[in-house]
Amino acid sequence: MRNVRFILLALAVAAVTLAVARLIDNAYVFFAGYVVLQYIVLATAWNILGGYTGYVNFGTAAFFAVGAYTTVVLHKTVPLMPLPGMMLAGGVISGVIGLGMGYLTLRLRGTFFSIATLAMAVVAQTLITNWYFVGGSRGAYIIRPSDSPIFSGDYIQYLFAIMLLLSVISVSIARAIQHSRLGYGFSAIRDDELAAEASGVPTLRLKLIATALSGGLMGMAGAPLPYYVTYLDPASGFSLSYAVNTIAMPLIGGTATWLGPVIGAVLLGTLQQVATVTISSALSLLIVGLLLVSFVIAAPKGIVGWFKR
């Protein structure tokens, strides 16, 4: 019941956000807002595996880009497919990759798991770079439709609305998990895997659920990307900054709860967008670095942890 109430509340917040953005009536608001929303999804997805279960994934870019390239493939093969369908497909493929990653790295813990995920991102990027059907290293051009298919307005408004909905979905999932049996299992794995097994927690199955769910949501977040950027090449799709941002946001916001990644993503994402416009785009990574260092020193449990003291 609490979950239903939360979803309704989140939908209301999303509706208000969309209405306000439309009132401002400036396309840039949608372009910038889309990126912030995308990071809410990525940070929330990362936190299911990294924060709840304790497995630090450096391969965000791989899941994200696989989602994006799924859209490139579908755009070329079934151009009439609506975007939500493509997102679902990207989510499923990334989820399966997450499942595979979880299975192959199940013996790895801590740093070793993180290195393996980073390596997986490199492998995926190499494969895509050499796949000519999706443009190879030259990249792929996608022509963005001019109008939104469901309401009057630009297509970017449609992308914004879709990402808003996906944010609501992922945050609701993360919140539901946090208060569920699954959430207790994840926490037990994060704290002590051996003791978790001894307490009856099927650690392998739960880890696979976490990797698949986290990867799937990241893939869904990446699927609309080709329509957003209109030109996608492996170097930008697999950019390390996705991985770095996605780790920094939950760490800044706090990894223990669903709220942390949301706060971190809104704060850091907005700051980066503002810095990109007012100062320079190169500054945004510097901001991440500085914030990360100061939070690790001053508030290792993030903003949420800071207030809970």
Next chain:
Amino acid sequence: MSNPLLTVSGLGKRFGGFVALADVGLQVAEGERLGLIGPNGSGKSTLVNCLCGTVKNDMGQVTFAGHKLNGLSAHQRTRLGMARSFQLPRPFPTLTLAENVRVPILYAADVKGRRAVSDPSERCDELLDMVGLLPKADRKPADLTQIEMRKLELARAMASEPRLLIADEAMAGLSHQEVDDILALLMNLNAQGVTIVMIEHIMRAVLAFSQRLVVLVAGRKLADGNPQDVIRQPDVVAAYLGS
């Protein structure tokens, strides 16, 4: 033995060239209190790990409550009703005491076919109350003293509603009074019908607790029987004191 709950036969485990367990056979009856002793390195903890599925035995067979356990993972064994406490307490540090106990309630006690827990929160309180930790239910394990940590370990093991509890050195490093506390706790659990295997170095506690004593030396079972008889057996004395 009329009704063995746990049967171990021909159990063997080696780590590389080191033979940790060789041809260990053992039966534990339902409701029994068994003491397991042996010098350091004799294979007690390896035996526990083999029983609980933390490590795989190379040879032999473990049967528990009619189930053959070979190939089952640790969590499946816990769900069948075999719980353990760890030699060094391993609480979930980021969870409160109540949540620590809640994990096995959700994952082991509440699964198909076994007595379901109708109200997990109430059961959490009950278990914490049993070990005297209820006032600290909302605290984290880091706030606990050594004995409280041991008690939490036992409460968490009991939360899976086990038929067999393996207490692996639950009293090591505790004071005289604290040993008596834990001992009373284990006796109380046994009175409620839980079969208990106690692994312990504190002879006073083992002798007060056990109905039967098994001695492991260098991975082999040296003796098995009435505690008072077993500790007078010349080869057992030799293993501990040297001949």
